[in-house]
Amino acid sequence: MTAQLLSASRPRERIIETASxxxxxxxxxATGINQIISESGVAxxxxxxxxxxxxxxxxxWLEQREERWIQQLKERIAQCPSIDKRVAAMYSLWGDxxxxxxxxxxxxxxxxxxxxxxxSPIRALVRDHKDxxxxxxxxxxxxxxQPRMKPSDFDELVNAIYSLFDGAIIQAQNFMQDWxxxxxxxxxxxxxxxxxxxxx
Amino acid sequence: MTAQLLSASRPRERIIETASxxxxxxxxxATGINQIISESGVAxxxxxxxxxxxxxxxxxWLEQREERWIQQLKERIAQCPSIDKRVAAMYSLWGDxxxxxxxxxxxxxxxxxxxxxxxSPIRALVRDHKDxxxxxxxxxxxxxxQPRMKPSDFDELVNAIYSLFDGAIIQAQNFMQDWxxxxxxxxxxxxxxxxxxxxx
DNA sequence: CCTTGAACAGACAGGTCTGTCTATATATTT
DNA sequence: AAATATATAGACAGACCTGTCTGTTCAAGG
Numbered sequence: 001m002t003a004q005l006l007s008a009s010r011p012r013e014r015i016i017e018t019a020s021x022x023x024x025x026x027x028x029x030a031t032g033i034n035q036i037i038s039e040s041g042v043a044x045x046x047x048x049x050x051x052x053x054x055x056x057x058x059x060x061w062l063e064q065r066e067e068r069w070i071q072q073l074k075e076r077i078a079q080c081p082s083i084d085k086r087v088a089a090m091y092s093l094w095g096d097x098x099x100x101x102x103x104x105x106x107x108x109x110x111x112x113x114x115x116x117x118x119x120s121p122i123r124a125l126v127r128d129h130k131d132x133x134x135x136x137x138x139x140x141x142x143x144x145x146q147p148r149m150k151p152s153d154f155d156e157l158v159n160a161i162y163s164l165f166d167g168a169i170i171q172a173q174n175f176m177q178d179w180x181x182x183x184x185x186x187x188x189x190x191x192x193x194x195x196x197x198x199x200x
Numbered sequence: 201m202t203a204q205l206l207s208a209s210r211p212r213e214r215i216i217e218t219a220s221x222x223x224x225x226x227x228x229x230a231t232g233i234n235q236i237i238s239e240s241g242v243a244x245x246x247x248x249x250x251x252x253x254x255x256x257x258x259x260x261w262l263e264q265r266e267e268r269w270i271q272q273l274k275e276r277i278a279q280c281p282s283i284d285k286r287v288a289a290m291y292s293l294w295g296d297x298x299x300x301x302x303x304x305x306x307x308x309x310x311x312x313x314x315x316x317x318x319x320s321p322i323r324a325l326v327r328d329h330k331d332x333x334x335x336x337x338x339x340x341x342x343x344x345x346q347p348r349m350k351p352s353d354f355d356e357l358v359n360a361i362y363s364l365f366d367g368a369i370i371q372a373q374n375f376m377q378d379w380x381x382x383x384x385x386x387x388x389x390x391x392x393x394x395x396x397x398x399x400x
Numbered sequence: 401c402c403t404t405g406a407a408c409a410g411a412c413a414g415g416t417c418t419g420t421c422t423a424t425a426t427a428t429t430t
Numbered sequence: 431a432a433a434t435a436t437a438t439a440g441a442c443a444g445a446c447c448t449g450t451c452t453g454t455t456c457a458a459g460g
Contacts, residue, residue, distance in 0.1 A: 116304070174327060
């Protein structure tokens with residue numbers, strides 16, 4: 001049983017692992033506290049001892065997901081010598097993830113959709129995440145193009161690649177297929193190839 | 201009062217108008233039947249006489265939204281003589297819409313996020329919608345490029361522009377700003393400009 | 401041995417949800 | 431005028447939700 005496997009770790013970890021799976025697969029609203037505690041094999045009192053509310057659990061989950069995802073992304077691109085390879089690595093990371101996770105798309109975007117109040121801490125967290133990814137694209141993936149381009153052109157290039165990336169995630173989720181990822185990668189490389197005035 | 205204004209039309213229309221506003225602004229789960237009937241000034245029995253369930257109301261709403269959106273898109277692009285202008289019209293339609301509707305993104309994508317079951321009729325509706333938009337891009341917006349390009353290249357171009365489009369919507373929603381739309385339009389035109397072997 | 405802390409089980413309160421039902425009013429048609 | 435269709439108001443059932451509370455078990459440390 002799942003509970004058997006999970007019982008090795010401590011309650012707080014079991015709760016987050018279960019919540020991660022359920023929030024991501026079913027959505028936040030559709031997942032109740034009762035299901036979380038029953039599937040993580042934890043008493044209700046223990047749950048509320050660790051997380052004062054369902055929303056704070058969601059925040060803890062997103063923070064953990066954020067940390068792990070950013071770390072994986074940085075690891076993968078750090079091993080790539082060229083811009084093209086780093087862009088490809090970014091897409092392949094996402095391709096691997098979406099296949100493993102059953103084409104459920106981006107956990108942050110999905111959560112943002114369920115929290116319509118833009119002042120909500122969840123929404124702030126999602127904005128921070130997306131900003132951080134954008135900065136990684138600009139500073140770690142495309143960095144060496146920055147001094148060789150007009151600043152506004154560089155910004156547009158970053159925006160374009162980032163929109164392609166998010167759009168591909170949405171469409172892969174929608175159609176439950178991989179081709180949007182591949183297409184977006186190809187388009188990104190095409191945009192890159194015509195971004196420098198002197199072609200090298 | 202809103203109910204005053206709405207009372208001009210018949211109950212079924214009042215219900216759909218209200219549901220459209222509430223589902224879109226608050227989300228499907230977060231909107232209850234009781235709020236819908238009270239804000240549309242309709243008795244509960246009347247509601248269930250017109251719509252057997254909440255989900256069927258959502259489907260009726262999405263179908264109406266689909267029809268109106270596709271019609272608007274076709275109208276706008278029909279008036280444009282060149283490819284570039286048609287692509288720009290597509291983005292400007294969305295820009296107008298997102299500003300009017302308060303940066304709540306795409307109603308279809310948002311709904312798909314709340315229905316995790318891929319077999320759900322809602323999910324099927326969203327897939328159909330996205331497919332239809334993709335066909336319009338291929339057959340009405342970029343049509344005259346089709347015979348002048350290698351079929352696989354043409355497909356990739358359509359995919360790329362479509363991913364840019366969806367990504368821009370997501371990011372405009374996330375940041376509640378317009379610049380992702382502008383950036384995606386610029387990138388789309390850039391991709392177009394290098395898609396023909398002989399440049400005209 | 402005994403105390404303390406952390407986990408357990410599960411009843412409970414108070415609220416919300418969807419959907420059904422009864423009963424009344426109004427408007428149109430025959 | 432009578433009959434029929436369609437609207438109204440709102441109580442109600444039954445399920446589910448979050449979060450609180452009581453009480454039990456168990457293991458580690460003084």
